[in-house]
Amino acid sequence: MIQPNTITNLHQISDSEAESLCIRLRSRLLDVTSRNGGHLASNLGAVELTVALHRVFDTGEDRLVFDVGHQCYTHKLLTGRNAQMDTMRTLGGISGYPKPQESPCDAFIAGHASNSVSVALGMARARTLAGAHYHVIALLGDGALTGGLSYEGLSDAGESGEPLLVILNDNGMSITKSVGGVAQHLAHQRLKPQYLRFKKGYRKAMSVIPGGEHIYHVTHQIKRAIKETLLPCSMFEDMGFTYLGPVDGHDVKGLTHLLTFAREIETPVLLHIRTTKGKGYPPAERDPDAFHGVSRFCIQTGEALIPHQKSFSDVFGEALCGAAETDRRICAVTAAMQDGTGLTEFSRRFPKRFFDVGIAEGHGTAMSAGMAKQGMLPVFAVYSTFLQRGYDMLIHDVGILGLHVVFGVDRAGLVGADGETHHGLFDVAYLSTVPGMTVFAPASFAELRTMLHYALFNCSGPVAVRYPRGGEGEYHGDNGAENTSIIRSGKGITLVTHGILINEVLKVTEQLAAAGMDPEVIKLNKICPLDAGPVCKSVKKTGKLLVAEECCEMGGIGQQLAAQLSLHGIAPSAVYLANTGRGYVTHGTVAELRRLCGLDADSLLKRAWEVLGHG
Ligand SMILES: Cc1ncc(C[n+]2csc(CCOP(=O)(O)OP(=O)(O)O)c2C)c(N)n1
Secondary structure (H helix, E strand, O other): OOOOOOEOOOOOOOHHHHHHHHHHHHHHHHHHHHHHOEOOHHHHHOHHHHHHHHHHOOOOOOEEEEOOOOOOHHHHHHEOOOHHHHHOOOOOOOOOOOOOOOOOOOOOOOOOOOOHHHHHHHHHHHHHHHOOOOOEEEEEEOOHHHOHHHHHHHHHHHHHOOOEEEEEEEOOEOOOEOOOHHHHHHHHHHOOHHHHHHHHHHHHHHHHOOOHHHHHHHOHHHHHHHHHHHOOOOHHHHOOOEEEEEEEOOOHHHHHHHHHHHHOOOOEEEEEEEOOOOOOOHHHHHOOOOOOOEOOEOOOOOOEOOOOOOOHHHHHHHHHHHHHHHOOOEEEEEOOOOOOOOOHHHHHHOHHHEEEOOOOHHHHHHHHHHHHHOOOEEEEEEEHHHHHHHHHHHHHHHHOOOOOOEEEEEOOEOOOOOHHHOOEOOHHHHHHOOOOOEEEOOOOHHHHHHHHHHHHHOOOOOEEEEOOOOOOOOOOOOOOOOOEEEEEOOOOEEEEEEHHHHHHHHHHHHHHHHOOOOEEEEEEOEEEOOOOHHHHHHHHHHOEEEEEOOOOOOOOHHHHHHHHHHHOOOOOOEEEEEOOOOOOOOOOOHHHHHHHHOOOHHHHHHHHHHHOOOO
């Protein structure tokens, strides 16, 4: 039934065929993720919903907008990509997220949470303006509802009156447990199934009583009052949605009926379904956090096949615990990424000083500003790509008052299999624009410890420490106490880098030295404010410059150095700025992507020879 390369038409299948399809899809999901890694638990939880959606809608024409998009694997399997699933998240293979370039059935890209309602509303408005009649559906999780952007979308959509179906897949989980008042609100709704029974029974009774329809309308106010007693605050109805639910999201037959009904409603509808994250695979049902994002694992036991290696995030978490032990002002903040940012131990040891703000990076930044203003020392550990959401708050709430908030900017640089929505390639540029900002770029665990300590106790104003995904390379040095380090003195060419890329640059250095060249190697430890002095001095001597960095070209350190050289009237005979360029970078392993961007040792060596005039 799951065809290798054709779109599976589910419109005619029976309920029992749909149920058996769900079983096969689940085993395919396990098969793919156990070999390639990826997002497992969220996909297992959304199988019946996705099958029901494909029974009712035509995703080639109707627009299904996924929130985050990590739950789209079943959709890919049903839309002609079964055969390519084995290539998912690998270089040249299909993406682990929806991608319109990959299939006309992928309505939009996704990767960052909470934007789906806004995007779907835009599509619905475009459809109406064009006089077209396709359906638009936004599918978001309860975790995505902890992000404020969702409410901007819901508020506008509810008022718009546009026909639009918003499906809330409520599993009570973000990556870890969903936090905050909305999570409590949804949990409360789950306790009120009598509301649905009442609503159904009431309408039925009125339809058989003579004059019942009239009574139904007259008693609308009473019904509303009763409803509010049973369901204390139907936030969504107040926003202008017709609210349906909560219903069992694993009942494919029931969902199909409800979706068919919802499809015909010509106003905004919110369908609230309840699912179990990890459904159908006991290890994932038991521990949905651990199976949210997986690397290769054994299906029988659920055990990971790739042993965990110490990462920069682990070291950050340990170092922060050490600092919090001695300084009671230190608080840790995360935006729904407790495990990913290495803060689990901190949350256990210092629960009162640990704050998970939900998928709300803007709020996390402003909240940290408030804490800092009142004398605490907040440390917001956040992935580079997600801190993009907090850019305004960085300037407005933290920057202008020069507040001492420390940002642990995790996953800085290329992140690998998650691809273009997740690489941390922009923070060097955007952090550099914030007046008063200090940015450190550790290249080893030891430097991360030294720089975090310095950021906490020797800096004022906003400070970021940016470190990569995964572990260290061969460079284990600690130059963290210096702004700039001359790693090797020479006079033939100036090689400049920062962060983890020092490992590639040192390989280049070795090769050049072996060939009789004499490179000078400069490692920038503090990249903002940038002290261009040592580089200017070196380039005056060598006349040749190669800058290698794992970030985008515009606003990167290479461009900043080139501007400084020019301002100081230094005109090298040859310059090459190696970076990830002006485009977006696809998915693959970090090593493959470095090669693709020309940032691996071999590519950099070629560039160095060109700069040296031997290209
Ligand atoms: C802006 C942003 N911050 C953080 C993340 C990381 N992230 C990916 S999935 C996820 C949890 C999403 O929860 P939910 O929407 O309930 O979906 P579920 O995984 O429970 O199906 C988080 C926090 C993200 N994708 N986007």
